[in-house]
Amino acid sequence: MSMLGKLNILRFFKEDDKEYDNRFLKFYHQNKKRLNKERRSKYQIHKEKGLCVRCNKHAVAGIVFCEYHKSKQKGYNAKAREKD
Numbered sequence: 707m708s709m710l711g712k713l714n715i716l717r718f719f720k721e722d723d724k725e726y727d728n729r730f731l732k733f734y735h736q737n738k739k740r741l742n743k744e745r746r747s748k749y750q751i752h753k754e755k756g757l758c759v760r761c762n763k764h765a766v767a768g769i770v771f772c773e774y775h776k777s778k779q780k781g782y783n784a785k786a787r788e789k790d
């Protein structure tokens with residue numbers, strides 16, 4: 707193949723990349739949506755099973771955290787209140 711032929715092929719792929727980028731972005735955004743859905747459902751499943759949503763330990767009755775993450779959450783809340 708001549709050098710000119712190779713350059714023409716490169717140019718062809720470059721133009722095709724634009725389309726590919728669009729298709730990839732479309733796929734990426736669809737995938738992002740799906741991943742967010744999966745994250746939500748994991749939270750939902752843990753909640754329904756009575757497990758901590760931050761880890762897999764049993765959650766304290768009435769809340770979605772285990773003892774450890776409950777106390778951690780308490781710490782965050784106390785810090786947030788200090789700011790006010």
Ligand SMILES: [Zn+2]
Pocket residue numbers: 758759760761762763771772773774775
């Ligand atoms: Zn936990």
